[in-house]
Amino acid sequence: WYFYSKQQDETPAWKKVNYQNVYKDIADLLEDENYDDGSYGPVFVRLAWHASGTYDKKTRTGGSAGATIRHAPESEHGANAGLDVARRRLEPLKQKYRNISYGDLYTLAGVVGVQELGGPTVQWRPGRSDKQADACTPDGRLPDAAQGxxxxxxxxxxxxxxxxxxxxxxxxxxxxxxxxxxxxxxxxxxxxxxxxxxxxxxxxxxxxxxxxxxxxxxxxxxxxxxxxxxxxxxxxxxxxxxxxxxxxxxxxxxxxxxxxxxxxFAKLLELGVKFPEDAPTYRFKTLD
Ligand code: HIF
CATH class of the missing domain: 1.10.420.10 (Peroxidase, domain 2)
Known part of the structure; x- marks a missing residue:
């Protein structure tokens, strides 16, 4: 019994999640006739991209691994205005799938947004681990729409x-x-x-x-x-x-x-992430 329970404890959290089920649950959250044009898909894509697009290849900081976008000050950066709406929509799934990291949840939501709205299949891997607010990236890493x-x-x-x-x-x-x-x-x-x-x-x-x-x-x-x-x-x-x-x-x-x-897009969602060696690559089926 001791051996068995010890084995269980050593299973990393990311392995305890059925990601095809999470995919389906995110897909079920997309439609809402009272929100914008009727779908949360676009704002999920924007959340996944802003969670990832802070990556700096020189310092190897930023990216989706820590999900620092959910912490102030990063959550308050001007470029991230409105993304709290997407995070709040996804939060019940973080409660349901306790072992999923926010980094995996937010990037997977981007994949769901692309695929369920008729886009291409996007390969995706799990295994990001969340970081605290001290890992937030500085303001200014996301693009300024007013520039060229x-x-x-x-x-x-x-x-x-x-x-x-x-x-x-x-x-x-x-x-x-x-x-x-x-x-x-x-x-x-x-x-x-x-x-x-x-x-x-x-x-x-x-x-x-x-x-x-x-x-x-x-x-x-x-x-x-x-x-x-x-x-x-x-x-x-x-x-x-x-x-x-x-x-x-x-x-x-x-x-x-x-x-x-x-x-x-798959590359964007993986910037700066050190995946566990045995993390499988998923190609999710879309819902019909
Ligand atoms: Fe966006 N983007 N993005 N963007 N973006 C906005 C909205 C979306 C830039 C600026 C803006 C990408 C690149 C750039 C999406 C996805 C991607 C908005 C409006 C701005 C200002 C936000 C709002 O008012 O709600 C700039 C300057 C970019 C560099 C060229 C990516 C390629 C296109 C990386 C990308 O995937 C999506 C989706 C939205 C729509 C969000 C919504 O709520 O509908």
């Missing part, structure tokens, strides 16, 4: 991405919208913000984008409808010649976009 191509490159090169990967990631702005009470910007990027498509690229290339006339921060709207938006940082992908090559590729070839996005 140089800034976007500085931020994503720091994480270890190249131009093609950055251009593939930005297609996620087909999902969701900007909220004046979160970022100050306003509106969705296209007409189907709860479906994962390559419309970010097609809209960016096919529309004429003009500065929005308003008191808010500088952003662009499509002419003539004004229904859709682009951030100054999004516009950089159209004007920068090296980014633009990939934007044109992904606009005409949705399969290549899906493949490249899947790889780049």
């Amino acid at each position: 191509a140089d800034h976007v490159r500085d931020i994503f090169y720091r994480m270890g991405f190249d131009d093609r990967e950055i251009a593939a990631l930005v297609g996620a702005h087909a999902l969701g919208r900007c909220h004046t009470y979160r970022s100050g910007f306003d509106g969705p990027w296209n007409a189907s913000p709860t479906v994962f498509t390559n419309f970010f690229y097609t809209e960016l290339l096919e529309n004429t984008w003009v500065p929005k006339k308003w008191d808010g921060p500088k952003q662009f709207v499509d002419k003539p409808t004004g229904a859709f938006m682009m951030l100054p940082a999004d516009m950089a992908f159209k004007t920068d010649p090296r980014f633009r090559t990939y934007i044109e590729l992904y606009a005409r070839d949705q399969d290549t976009f899906f493949n490249d996005f899947s790889a780049a």
Whole structure:
């Protein structure tokens, strides 16, 4: 009996979780007709990305491993405004699956968001372990939407991405919208913000984008409808010649976009994580 109980105690927490069940439970949390465009998927994708995108390859700090995004001061960083909504939505699952780490829960929620909204399968591994507030990253590691191509490159090169990967990631702005009470910007990027498509690229290339006339921060709207938006940082992908090559590729070839996005997003969620050697790689089935 002693031997048996000792064995049990030594099973690492991450091994005691059925991740396909967690996937299903997160998927069941997505739909809510009273929230935004009817789905928490987009804000889960943003949570997973902001939890991960603090990584700095030189100092090997940041990334999703510690889930420091849930602690102040990181939770209060301007770039993270509104993500408390996503964390609160997921909290009951942390209570239900006591052995899951927040880092695994938040990144898995991003995978669910992408897949359940019609995007590609994203490979994912468990085994992140949470850290306390003293591991919070400094403000300024996430991109500033008011800036252009140089800034976007500085931020994503720091994480270890190249131009093609950055251009593939930005297609996620087909999902969701900007909220004046979160970022100050306003509106969705296209007409189907709860479906994962390559419309970010097609809209960016096919529309004429003009500065929005308003008191808010500088952003662009499509002419003539004004229904859709682009951030100054999004516009950089159209004007920068090296980014633009990939934007044109992904606009005409949705399969290549899906493949490249899947790889780049999986890489993002793993930045800085030291996985246990026996952590399996999951390819989750989507719900029907
Ligand atoms: Fe976003 N992003 N992002 N983003 N983002 C916003 C919303 C979403 C940037 C700025 C913003 C990526 C890159 C960049 C999503 C996913 C990803 C908002 C609006 C801003 C300002 C927040 C709000 O007001 O609610 C910048 C400057 C980026 C560098 C180019 C990633 C590639 C596109 C890495 C990525 O995956 C998603 C999803 C949303 C929508 C959230 C929602 O609540 O609907």
